[in-house]
Amino acid sequence: MTLNFSDKPQHEADALASSFTASYAGVVAFIAVAAEGSFARAADRLGVGRSAVSRSVQKLEAQLEARLFQRTTRSTSLTREGEMFFRNCHPGVQRIVQALEEMRELREGPPKGQLRISATVGFGRRVVAPLLAGFRARYPEIAIDLLLDDRLTDFTSDRVDVAFRDGQLEDSQVIAKRLVPMQMLVCAAPAYVQAHGLPGHVDELSAHGCINYRTVAGRIADWEFKLDGQKRKLVPPSRCSFNDIDLVLESVLRGEGIAQLPGYLVCDYLREGRLVACLAQYAPDDRGHYLCYLSRQQLPTRVRVFIDYMTEAVRALDLLHVSGLSPALSLPG
Structure with missing residues (x-):
């Protein structure tokens, strides 16, 4: 009242x-x-x-x-x-x-209560969600509510305790803790490479079957590169586009074209040889995956233990150690 x-x-x-x-x-x-x-x-x-x-x-x-x-x-x-x-x-x-x-x-006291977590769809599905079983086993009195959404988190209106985001949020009131790098890699399946080869330069992308990702805002996401020390963004002509990053990945795995995808999503496929990467010499600067929350002060126990657990667990996944790629992919200290 x-x-x-x-x-x-x-x-x-x-x-x-x-x-x-x-x-x-x-x-x-x-x-x-x-x-x-x-x-x-x-x-x-x-x-x-x-x-x-x-x-x-x-x-x-x-x-x-x-x-x-x-x-x-x-x-x-x-x-x-x-x-x-x-x-x-x-x-x-x-x-x-x-x-x-x-x-x-x-x-x-002992960690307990409701914990509301927000994550981008791809990172949440591939990285965050699989780790929750181990967290729940360690802290059975904490109830988890995971929201997958590519929109920026509004901690207040969405009543979110912790958010996983690609790149730091602009809100100065939000604490952003860097977990692992986020590198964007241009990838193709071996079948596509055998049939069409791979681009050797960014300017050759228009000659290939590119697959684009449409963001939650409705626009086609830029492909980002770094040429001669300068950031360069472009949207190559595409055969098709999807508003779900996993559908983009599936299309690439089927050999239907090439796409620029986040490293966490493709690292296992690169190790297994189901995908190959190209244009690594033009890879953009690391944007980072961040764990975000509102304040370091007066954090409930359930939030503190979740931050500690997920920081250790995500970094232990070895998401980006793929041989032959840019040294910028090394994990943070």
């Missing part, structure tokens, strides 16, 4: 704010005295002076226009009105205490 004083006249808002503040302090003091049976012990429990507890209770009694305690020099006991007020307040106070305890456990 949100307390909104902005719609009230200033004098009413001030009175309401003052009343709420006095009531809150008074209720806390009242519950402590009722639970401890003593103003002195309640003061020790709350870490304040006995007089402060007494003043808070007196203000509450004045607000309620009811006496809550019978006080003598030897004892403190609840009046009938005090007993009724305690019965009504106690469940709410218990819920507040429980909420505070649960928040503390999220930070300090």
